[in-house]
Amino acid sequence: MEFLSYLISGISLGSVYAIIALGYTMVYGIAKMLNFAHGDVIMVGGYMSFCAMMYLGVNKWLSILIAMAVCTLLGILIEAFAYRPLRRATSLAVLITAIGVSYLLQNSALLIWSSNPKVFPSVVSGTLNAGGLSVSYVSLFTVAACIVIMVALSLFISKTKIGKAMRACSEDKDAARLMGINVNFTISVTFAIGSALAAIAGVLLCSSYPTLTPTTGAMPGIKAFTAAVFGGIGSIPGAFLGGILLGIIESFAKAYISTQLSNSIVFAVLIVVLLVRPAGLLGKKITEKV
């Protein structure tokens, strides 16, 4: 029974990682950049939802929509002002800019909301008791949300015209441009979707772990990035699989090995996986052409 409850909490945590990792992987697939500010968009999403509930007094579900709208806008603005001017720059320059954006978001949040942790009211309350096993509804809701998002995103990428444009841009931007695809618009849409997902992840994360500070997003961001690499960066099913596995490993490591070393164990598993499969679990192996 204990095992099952750890497994469920692992899957629930993993679902949050998976949702964040989906955003990471989409942005990496199309813009070929490590968006280190993604974790901080999660934090902004959490604060937006919190403020909407506390200060505007809106409904919980509406607050999620508000958070998504704000984060979508934020994602588009970040891309347009910070990353677009560096489209042809070295990846290191873009990485440092992303770190700058991350600092900017964290410190803006620090100025606006101060470093005192806010207690986030869970969007779904109560626990389900079945045969000695108690599972909070938040966990179930998180897992369900993750599956719905994952399926919807896969359909969006494979069936719609803009999804097709995304795939084309991630293959070859110049060729896509020659085919009449608006590359800048496509990248904006990718950032918008990634940031909206980050907002959802922020609300879900804060519902499970209800303390909200300006650095809330940093560690989940890094771990979700690890999850994306774990599953094979650029691959959507990979991000999902990587996220869930990472969550389960973390939950078991905390329960059975050591709380202090749980992060280390997660990272150690990542290292081992990358040594065996250098492109991640579901990543495509790219052969080098001379």
Next chain:
Amino acid sequence: MSNKKNTAMTFGSHVKELAKSDFITYGVVIAAFIIVSIFSSSGLLGRKAAGLLVPVCCYIVMALSLNLTVGIMGELSLGHAGFMSVGAFSGVIASMLLGEVIDNNVIRLAVAILVGAFFAAIVGFLIGIPVLRLRGDYLAIVTLAFGEIIKDLINCLVVGIDKNGLHIIFNFKGDKSAADLNLAEGGKAIIKGAQGATGTDKIATFAAGFVLILIALFIIQSLVRSRVGRAIIACRDNRIAAESVGIDVMKYKMFAFVLSAAIAGSAGALYGANYSNLVATKFDFNTSILILVFVVLGGLGNMLGSVIAATVLYILPEALREFANYRMLIYAIVLILVMILTNNPRLVALREKLFSKVSSVFKKGKKKSESEGGK
């Protein structure tokens, strides 16, 4: 015939030019040291500014070390603070162990720095085996992972000394403390798990920092100008071409990586010797990123750039303390703007245009030789 002679001459002048830039770097560092020493001995430096001197030296050495990995070797490392951490804690242990044996603080510090460098080099070698098999972003994420693992492991470390020698336990479950070391009477706990190292001796001096910078500079610059350095640069510029002319890419990369780790370890040991208490969480991902920012803003492969960027960017947030909460916001905005201004092709072209206009106004006569020397 004349053609051959010509190439030989340009190569010779190229080498001279490089030597010149090396000497400029040493000159700037030495001049800065003399000026700061005069200031501090005449009491013009405030207490706070004087306290920044040793950390600035440490971060300069860290930036030099990371520049070797990122700029010269061409691989992105996001876990460099891990090596600093290994150096800091092994250095602290060494200096406390030697506290009774050696009276001279200078020798004690030198030994601590060597021990720090040695242990960081070992860790660098062990990490290098898996890390250097990977490429690009995958390599970067694995260095990040190792940095976090080192941080967590050191956070679990409990170390003490008594007359029987060194006692080390790992506090994996979070249930052990310094009392579990079972130290004999008169023993002392040095590192207490998450609390870190406390009550250690402060033996670092600004002069030691200066010497360490010079040594690091000397090692890296002579490496870059040597046969080994050229092999490392060849691996960076074109791995396949380097392999095809018989360069053992793995061997040279490992050499550069271990050397970089050792230098970072020495910087860490100096850093550890500058404070009476030290926690492992200080050397986290953010510290690695901070050093990376120094390297990138200073210019990849440019050692003088790293020295200047580390100095300015370390002091800047401290100097902006009056603005309290706004300082990191300003720092972030400056960082983004600098990256865009220096990397956007259109803005770079605009800047060069302005620059050439300005310089043509100032030195019309010299313009011809200028345009020949430039890109």
